[in-house]
Amino acid sequence: xxxxxxxxxxxxxxxxxxxxxxxxxxxxxxxxxxxxxxxxxxxxxxxxxxxxxxxxxxxxxxxxxxxxxxxxxxxxxxxxxxxxxxxxxxxxxxxxxxxxxxxxxxxxxxxxxxxxxxxxxxxxxxxxxxxxxxxxxxxxxxxxxxxxxxxxxxxxxxx
Amino acid sequence: xxxxxxxxxxxxxxxxxxxxxxxxxxxxxxxxxxxxxxxxxxxxxxxxxxxxxxxxxxxxxxxxxxxxxxxxxxxxxxxxxxxxxxxxxxxxxxxxxxxxxxxxxxxxxxxxxxxxxxxxxxxxxxxxxxxxxxxxxxxxxxxxxxxxxxxxxxxxxxxxxxxxxxxxxxxxxxxxxxxxxxxxxxxxxxxxxxxxxxxxxxxxxxxxxxxxxxxxxxxxxxxxxxxxxxxxxxxxxxxxxxxxxxxxxxxxxxxxxxxxxxxxxxxxxxxxxxxxxxxxxxxxxxxxxxxxxxxxxxxxxxxxxxxxxxxxxxxxxxxxxxxxxxxxxxxxxxxxxxxxxxxxxxxxxxxxxxxxxxxxxxxxxxxxxxxxxxxxxxx
Numbered sequence: 001x002x003x004x005x006x007x008x009x010x011x012x013x014x015x016x017x018x019x020x021x022x023x024x025x026x027x028x029x030x031x032x033x034x035x036x037x038x039x040x041x042x043x044x045x046x047x048x049x050x051x052x053x054x055x056x057x058x059x060x061x062x063x064x065x066x067x068x069x070x071x072x073x074x075x076x077x078x079x080x081x082x083x084x085x086x087x088x089x090x091x092x093x094x095x096x097x098x099x100x101x102x103x104x105x106x107x108x109x110x111x112x113x114x115x116x117x118x119x120x121x122x123x124x125x126x127x128x129x130x131x132x133x134x135x136x137x138x139x140x141x142x143x144x145x146x147x148x149x150x151x152x153x154x155x156x157x158x159x
Numbered sequence: 160x161x162x163x164x165x166x167x168x169x170x171x172x173x174x175x176x177x178x179x180x181x182x183x184x185x186x187x188x189x190x191x192x193x194x195x196x197x198x199x200x201x202x203x204x205x206x207x208x209x210x211x212x213x214x215x216x217x218x219x220x221x222x223x224x225x226x227x228x229x230x231x232x233x234x235x236x237x238x239x240x241x242x243x244x245x246x247x248x249x250x251x252x253x254x255x256x257x258x259x260x261x262x263x264x265x266x267x268x269x270x271x272x273x274x275x276x277x278x279x280x281x282x283x284x285x286x287x288x289x290x291x292x293x294x295x296x297x298x299x300x301x302x303x304x305x306x307x308x309x310x311x312x313x314x315x316x317x318x319x320x321x322x323x324x325x326x327x328x329x330x331x332x333x334x335x336x337x338x339x340x341x342x343x344x345x346x347x348x349x350x351x352x353x354x355x356x357x358x359x360x361x362x363x364x365x366x367x368x369x370x371x372x373x374x375x376x377x378x379x380x381x382x383x384x385x386x387x388x389x390x391x392x393x394x395x396x397x398x399x400x401x402x403x404x405x406x407x408x409x410x411x412x413x414x415x416x417x418x419x420x421x422x423x424x425x426x427x428x429x430x431x432x433x434x435x436x437x438x439x440x441x442x443x444x445x446x447x448x449x450x451x452x453x454x455x456x457x458x459x460x461x462x463x464x465x466x467x468x469x470x471x472x473x474x475x476x477x478x479x480x481x482x483x484x485x486x487x488x489x490x491x492x493x494x495x496x497x498x499x500x501x502x503x504x505x506x507x508x509x510x511x512x513x514x515x516x517x518x519x520x521x522x523x524x525x526x527x528x529x530x531x532x533x534x535x536x537x538x
Binding site: 014029033036037039041042043044045046048049050051054055058065109114116118122125126127129 | 210213214216218219278335336339342343347348349351354355358369427509516517520524
């Protein structure tokens with residue numbers, strides 16, 4: 001018997017986690033282990049998810065719904081201001097406690113999962129198989145974002 | 160690691176009152192609190208082993224089963240060994256008890272006589288006769304010499320001790336789920352702060368319990384080594400019991416010292432110096448504890464001011480007796496961390512505003528949904 005109601009993790013939920021880019025490579029059992037570390041949150045339309053300047057403690061991944069990024073001078077002009085299902089927010093806060101760059105507000109009723117920094121660190125140190133897979137995917141996402149930034153820069157520092 | 164913080168004045172008062180209230184409640188359910196505390200300690204001490212096994216490729220459940228099985232095996236060996244030791248000596252218990260009492264009386268007599276010789280003023284006060292009278296009043300009480308109540312107390316605690324392995328098992332297996340379950344009830348506005356609080360508490364408790372175990376190990380080695388050098392029999396057991404008794408701040412060390420001095424004076428009735436040497440050994444280990452072992456093991460431990468820790472011990476002792484003495488400081492440390500986090504949340508206007516907004520939005524959403532539902536069902 002399992003406690004605290006998490007035994008009800010069904011195929012639908014696993015499928016939903018599997019659709020998240022950073023968990024793409026994980027097997028069913030690995031997804032079950034990761035699910036123990038994820039915190040599911042639901043935000044109503046207009047609810048603030050986090051505010052600019054707050055110290056980020058982890059990443060959020062959108063499971064359903066839409067999130068609006070409040071524009072601010074620090075963000076590049078080409079920045080995407082609306083995020084949707086599967087998008088990941090605040091990757092850098094997994095590696096260091098940095099202030100959030102912008103305020104995020106739920107544009108509609110939104111379901112998200114959060115992965116906290118210390119839990120991610122514990123995942124890397126205890127389950128290396130899952131850790132390596134997740135870390136590889138996060139690096140891939142960050143690399144893609146860095147590349148997009150470099151393309152829009154006038155002076156490319158290196159090629 | 161973030162250590163236990165020094166809260167503000169209002170928070171401090173609230174923390175002290177909450178600690179006292181919890182100690183009072185804990186005392187009422189001491190049969191449950193003590194096994195839970197031991198299980199918590201075992202959980203934090205065996206968790207690294209589970210993590211190591213998971214790191215080596217084992218599944219979490221299998222790692223928990225293996226560590227729990229090894230823990231059970233170790234406990235069974237200790238219990239069987241203790242029962243065997245007690246049964247072997249059960250016939251001579253009453254006699255041994257009398258011997259220790261007599262040896263204690265003898266030691267006190269010799270010490271007071273020596274003090275009177277060294278400081279003649281004490282003789283005029285009648286120190287020796289007064290102390291003897293007090294000691295006889297205590298030791299001549301037939302109820303105190305009867306070991307039956309002690310056996311009853313031990314038997315009463317057996318079911319509680321049996322709870323420990325099960326609690327440890329479920330803590331190892333389901334602590335992550337329990338954390339998720341608790342966090343689920345926290346409103347979105349306070350979610351990140353609460354997670355941070357959990358993480359701090361977890362690290363602080365882990366450091367505290369692991370440090371305490373290392374401290375017990377070092378104390379056992381020093382005391383057992385010293386007692387062995389002095390020629391005291393069963394030095395390792397006496398060292399271990401004394402180190403465990405030292406978990407009760409101040410009082411535990413004094414009780415352990417008294418126990419070893421009694422044993423020494425009973426085993427060497429003609430040589431009072433051995434008993435004095437044991438006393439000096441305990442003082443040396445106490446100094447080593449304070450200046451070397453504590454910083455090495457528990458590190459910055461509980462950052463509680465000495466006056467405050469004494470106050471908490473007095474309050475703990477008054478409110479919950481021996482249980483209060485054991486639990487006062489760790490509980491105060493935990494309540495202080497939670498108290499500070501709650502104070503930070505309550506005084507953060509932005510978080511409170513976000514919470515109110517979220518509540519209002521949820522209310523509106525539910526009203527919209529019920530209106531839509533009614534409209535749909537209207538003919």
